[in-house]
Amino acid sequence: MLYSNLTVNEQGHLAFAGYDTVELAKKYGTALYVIDEDKLRENCRMYIDAMEKHFGGGAMPLYASKALCFTEIYRIIAKCGMGTDIVSSGELYTAVKAGFPLEKAFFHGNNKTDADIEYAIKNGLGYFVVDNEEELDAISEIAGAYGVMQKILLRITPGIDPHTHKAIMTGSVDSKFGSAIETGRAYEMVEMALSGSNIVLKGFHCHIGSQIFECDPFCDAADIMLGFVAEVKKRYSFKTELLNLGGGFGVRYTEEDPYIDIDANIAQVASHVKKRCEEFGVDMPKILMEPGRSIVANTGITLYTVGSVKEIGELKNYVSIDGGMPDNPRYALYGSAYTVMLANRAEEKADFKCSIAGRCCESGDLIQEGVMLPRPKRGDTLAVLVTGAYNYSMASNYNKIPRPAVLLVGKSGERIAVRRETFEDLCLLDN
Numbered sequence: 001m002l003y004s005n006l007t008v009n010e011q012g013h014l015a016f017a018g019y020d021t022v023e024l025a026k027k028y029g030t031a032l033y034v035i036d037e038d039k040l041r042e043n044c045r046m047y048i049d050a051m052e053k054h055f056g057g058g059a060m061p062l063y064a065s066k067a068l069c070f071t072e073i074y075r076i077i078a079k080c081g082m083g084t085d086i087v088s089s090g091e092l093y094t095a096v097k098a099g100f101p102l103e104k105a106f107f108h109g110n111n112k113t114d115a116d117i118e119y120a121i122k123n124g125l126g127y128f129v130v131d132n133e134e135e136l137d138a139i140s141e142i143a144g145a146y147g148v149m150q151k152i153l154l155r156i157t158p159g160i161d162p163h164t165h166k167a168i169m170t171g172s173v174d175s176k177f178g179s180a181i182e183t184g185r186a187y188e189m190v191e192m193a194l195s196g197s198n199i200v201l202k203g204f205h206c207h208i209g210s211q212i213f214e215c216d217p218f219c220d221a222a223d224i225m226l227g228f229v230a231e232v233k234k235r236y237s238f239k240t241e242l243l244n245l246g247g248g249f250g251v252r253y254t255e256e257d258p259y260i261d262i263d264a265n266i267a268q269v270a271s272h273v274k275k276r277c278e279e280f281g282v283d284m285p286k287i288l289m290e291p292g293r294s295i296v297a298n299t300g301i302t303l304y305t306v307g308s309v310k311e312i313g314e315l316k317n318y319v320s321i322d323g324g325m326p327d328n329p330r331y332a333l334y335g336s337a338y339t340v341m342l343a344n345r346a347e348e349k350a351d352f353k354c355s356i357a358g359r360c361c362e363s364g365d366l367i368q369e370g371v372m373l374p375r376p377k378r379g380d381t382l383a384v385l386v387t388g389a390y391n392y393s394m395a396s397n398y399n400k401i402p403r404p405a406v407l408l409v410g411k412s413g414e415r416i417a418v419r420r421e422t423f424e425d426l427c428l429l430d431n
């Protein structure tokens with residue numbers, strides 16, 4: 001199957017990380033997110049090793065926590081020795097709750113409020129990745145009030161089209177993120193950062209987009225960023241200590257998606273970085289990367305129970321499940337591809353073409369269209385594979401549907417990382 005943690009056991013059931021998924025569905029109820037803790041550690045280790053090997057000392061992956069965020073994941077990431085990228089005070093709060101070492105945290109986003117900035121500084125945040133001039137001024141002022149010299153990176157827009165869905169493309173000149181090199185704005189930001197009080201410019205950041213399978217856009221971005229590093233050295237005698245090349249490596253969701261060898265990709269990017277540094281006569285900065293999707297996607301599956309099967313003549317077949325866009329909005333948002341299977345009948349012939357519909361009052365509430373399954377029946381367990389990234393973290397309570405539990409499984413056993421929401425939880429904030 002797609003990944004080594006997906007197998008079929010003797011009962012003909014889908015097993016995940018060695019666990020019978022039909023048993024898990026029975027024991028914990030559905031809808032249920034299941035996360036393979038060992039695979040998570042393996043993915044972290046792969047990034048740490050690849051970056052050390054190819055970029056050398058000081059290089060570090062930062063886990064982009066927006067992909068999957070709860071307290072336990074910060075503990076796991078911290079233990080692996082990774083840093084993290086956060087995009088809101090809510091994520092920062094979660095990291096604080098988990099005891100994550102905040103000196104290794106980088107605060108992103110194109111509109112950090114004064115409250116965000118104050119909260120982060122009070123908690124000893126390592127770095128802000130500064131998006132714009134207003135934010136730079138606000139950080140300078142608030143850091144001053146707290147008597148802090150705040151470390152920052154500047155978010156730079158390299159002007160790259162990474163050939164991905166436009167909703168997840170972030171590095172082009174007209175992006176809402178960062179300051180463009182092309183327009184000269186990036187240099188103005190450097191000047192302001194260097195003359196600002198209570199801020200220490202440590203380097204630069206770029207992030208070109210997500211779900212990118214080709215290596216070229218990453219190499220191009222590295223080339224452009226090092227050209228910028230060299231120009232900044234020439235103009236301002238500024239030595240770039242940190243260069244953060246962002247996240248975005250693609251993930252195989254279906255058999256049609258290509259394999260991506262992340263170690264080989266990192267090796268290629270590293271050779272560009274080294275070559276450019278030599279060419280331009282600049283010292284190689286410490287390199288950071290921010291993988292999110294490629295750290296967590298294949299660590300997760302979602303289990304549902306089939307409720308009904310509707311055959312509309314020759315037109316279409318719908319299989320309805322006890323979840324949908326509230327726990328996985330990605331098909332509704334981007335038309336994202338997923339692999340779907342019947343977990344309790346994993347070996348049966350898949351000859352029934354159908355669309356998987358959620359339970360919301362919304363025709364667009366679909367998980368996938370045109371998938372092949374053995375003809376399902378009420379009570380079957382349906383598994384959607386590779387849902388570790390941007391599922392739980394994007395979940396909502398639309399239609400007042402309680403969010404599923406997140407169950408961690410692995411060699412050390414099974415444990416609930418996030419308990420299932422109750423109806424009481426749903427009204428907790430109502431007056």
Ligand SMILES: *Cc1c(COP(=O)(O)O)cnc(C)c1O
Pocket residue numbers: 064066067085108207209210211246247248249290291292293294
């Ligand atoms: C979303 C995001 C990431 C992670 O992207 P993935 O595609 O999940 O690897 C990294 N950095 C920034 C700034 C982001 O916005």
